Amino acid sequence: MATLYRAAPPDSLIVVPVDLLTAIYHRASGQTHLMASPAPEILEALAEAPLDAAALLGKLRAAYDLGDADLAALTARLDELVETGLVERR
Amino acid sequence: MRHVFSVAIGPVGFRVGSDWRGPVAALERLYASYPKPQDGIADFTVRLFADRPWRRFFRPKVMIGGDFVLPEAAPLSLEHGLLAAEMAMNLQMALGQRRYLLLHASAVERDGKALVMTGLSGAGKSTLAALLMTRGWRLMGDEFALLDPETGLIHAFPRLISLKNEAIAVMEAAATGGAFGPLLAETPKGAIRHLVPDTRSVAAMLEPARPALILFPTFGHDAATREVAPSEVFVRLTQASTNYVALAERGFTALTRLVAETPARAIDYPDTESAIAQVEALWASL
Numbered sequence: 001m002a003t004l005y006r007a008a009p010p011d012s013l014i015v016v017p018v019d020l021l022t023a024i025y026h027r028a029s030g031q032t033h034l035m036a037s038p039a040p041e042i043l044e045a046l047a048e049a050p051l052d053a054a055a056l057l058g059k060l061r062a063a064y065d066l067g068d069a070d071l072a073a074l075t076a077r078l079d080e081l082v083e084t085g086l087v088e089r090r
Numbered sequence: 091m092r093h094v095f096s097v098a099i100g101p102v103g104f105r106v107g108s109d110w111r112g113p114v115a116a117l118e119r120l121y122a123s124y125p126k127p128q129d130g131i132a133d134f135t136v137r138l139f140a141d142r143p144w145r146r147f148f149r150p151k152v153m154i155g156g157d158f159v160l161p162e163a164a165p166l167s168l169e170h171g172l173l174a175a176e177m178a179m180n181l182q183m184a185l186g187q188r189r190y191l192l193l194h195a196s197a198v199e200r201d202g203k204a205l206v207m208t209g210l211s212g213a214g215k216s217t218l219a220a221l222l223m224t225r226g227w228r229l230m231g232d233e234f235a236l237l238d239p240e241t242g243l244i245h246a247f248p249r250l251i252s253l254k255n256e257a258i259a260v261m262e263a264a265a266t267g268g269a270f271g272p273l274l275a276e277t278p279k280g281a282i283r284h285l286v287p288d289t290r291s292v293a294a295m296l297e298p299a300r301p302a303l304i305l306f307p308t309f310g311h312d313a314a315t316r317e318v319a320p321s322e323v324f325v326r327l328t329q330a331s332t333n334y335v336a337l338a339e340r341g342f343t344a345l346t347r348l349v350a351e352t353p354a355r356a357i358d359y360p361d362t363e364s365a366i367a368q369v370e371a372l373w374a375s376l
Binding site for chain 2: 014016018019020021023025027030032034
């Protein structure tokens with residue numbers, strides 16, 4: 001079965017757009033993250049329910065013009081978010 | 091402690107205890123125009139003590155301490171006792187301040203609005219603030235600007251202005267009639283001389299101001315000005331804050347608000363006169 005990814009609950013994050021970047025305060029860790037797209041969009045897409053990478057890519061494709069985005073690139077971004085603690089694997 | 095001195099600097103009260111009379115006498119003279127802490131209660135206690143008891147009399151070395159300590163804080167010679175007291179007061183602020191987001195920045199005020207200047211050590215933020223003080227601006231502080239997370243206002247912390255090396259002669263010429271401390275030669279930071287903020291800056295030290303411009307000065311290049319993106323300002327100010335992490339969510343909210351509401355510029359300047367002209371031009375264009 002494919003790995004499911006889940007974002008930190010929305011009420012655990014303060015998300016503030018700062019020009020081209022997004023500042024995110026993670027209440028659970030007390031850490032501040034300054035992120036570029038597509039990280040904030042991924043967090044938003046994973047906020048409602050856990051998804052696997054393929055389903056997440058489909059959801060993002062429906063909402064954004066993703067150009068040449070592929071599953072490998074998205075998985076790499078997800079792995080980075082898992083390292084920050086903002087996304088967890090299930 | 092045998093000798094005790096207390097003072098209010100902006101909204102912060104200090105109590106300094108010392109094994110020696112000398113540093114306390116210097117503080118009493120230089121902070122003579124400052125009020126005492128409200129209700130006599132100090133927010134921070136600073137101690138200057140002999141690193142070994144007999145050293146109080148023989149080859150004295152000053153150790154600094156207080157509510158918060160850095161284990162590697164080096165002892166200073168007694169001639170530098172005033173510097174030790176100032177460093178210890180700064181240390182207590184940097185490590186212990188919880189009410190305000192502490193920005194390692196100088197700040198001056200005009201027309202009720204604050205100009206906040208930050209940058210690496212040696213960028214000239216302290217000298218520029220001191221020079222602007224002699225040209226009609228109110229000095230809010232040469233080392234720390236206090237951002238109130240509740241209101242977004244900058245509060246003043248006008249401690250003694252710490253002039254280093256070349257800045258000493260610059261300010262001796264610019265602040266004629268100013269009250270200076272003794273010249274402290276060969277300190278770990280080079281030559282240091284303290285300048286007392288002018289009467290107006292001390293009298294108005296409890297008046298906060300709305301931040302109107304954040305400036306990142308850099309000395310040593312041809313005059314140039316560039317805009318700084320809010321995201322870069324945000325990163326630089328998290329690095330310039332000594333208590334950002336400790337303030338947690340309040341710090342994040344205060345800083346993102348400051349960055350969203352306040353324009354920021356970086357200036358390169360070849361000499362202090364150019365810098366003053368650049369500041370005045372930027373201020374006029376706001």
